Amino acid sequence: MRVPFIKMHGLGNDFVVLDAREDSLPALEAAVVAAIANRQTGIGCDQLIVLEPSETADFRMRIFNSDGGEVEACGNASRAVALLHGRPAQLETAGATIAISPAQGGATVDMGEPRFDWNAIPLAYAMDTLTMPVGWDGLDNPAAVNVGNPHVIFFVGNCDAVPLETIGPQIERDPLFPERVNVNVATIESREAIRLRVWERGAGLTRACGTGACATAIAAMRRGLVERTVIVTLPGGPLTIEWTSDNRILMTGPATESFRGSFEWDDFAGANA
Incomplete structure (x- = not known):
């Protein structure tokens, strides 16, 4: 065949x-x-x-x-x-x-509504998903968001300095995440810009992760760190993420x-x- x-x-x-x-x-x-x-x-x-x-x-x-x-x-x-x-x-x-x-040169995708309840991520037990009281080797107090798949987001001073290739798989398979999790490390550069690296569940380090960009932007918006429209720059390039007034996530970027x-x-x- x-x-x-x-x-x-x-x-x-x-x-x-x-x-x-x-x-x-x-x-x-x-x-x-x-x-x-x-x-x-x-x-x-x-x-x-x-x-x-x-x-x-x-x-x-x-x-x-x-x-x-x-x-x-x-x-x-x-x-x-x-x-x-x-x-x-x-x-x-x-x-x-x-x-x-x-x-x-690409597309806009309405990714739907983000979910924040601990059992919608899902997590193994109840906790606040905006500032989680957990940490791994210096990465502490992440946020968690489900945007169709589960993400955990750490805001750090320099995301490029995080050894994501070693800590990413540890967090991905931690028992706290019964369906495993995508791991994001992000640096806020301004009210309109975020820099991001992602360890993707089942795939490893990736040059770009659209759902990771969405989850990270939403987590930053929930914490009041950025505006409701933000450019998220990954190693592969930028995506524009908007969280609309009717609770939808719009992602715009290239495809080839x-x-x-x-x-x-x-x-x-x-x-x-």
Whole structure:
């Protein structure tokens, strides 16, 4: 079975997109996803994106991290899919139904409403999610926000100085987070600007994380550190995040199609990660 794919990225956060809206695919086992995502022996990507028919929206987007695990949301992939689709649409994801709208060179995505309750993150037990009374190796008192997937956000003087490659996986898998968590370290540069690095659950260090930018901006707004519209700059580039008066999160930024190709499904079926 030969399967076409589209390689895309949003600020360097890259995806292999499989369009199964008309022709279905075999079951996507974690080992198959991980084999496709492998940068040495597969196509290579941070996330595998599968588009399918939907009964409740224009179509459905499924998101698989490079370790093979399926997750609820991906802001950068949502922009890429908007660019690919070419017109406004309602997009079903495991986290929520979101609105996508292509724009020049990218897209605006209505990511829905943020959630702050401890059991909506989720956390293992009740606590204040605006200033959490916990810490790890000098990273203390984070905020937590669910924007379709769970994020914990630490505000620090210099996010580039944090050894995120070592502390990120520790926090991601801490028992406090029963569904694991995305780890964000952010520096407030002004009332309109945030600098951000992200350890992404199931994918590791990433050049860009759309939901991380949304969660970090919302956490900073809740603490009164920035205005209701802010530019969040990740290693891959900037995103504009707005928290509207009706409690919606709007994310605007670029997306790019890199190339197209095809592969034999059996080359990856049953492969080990």
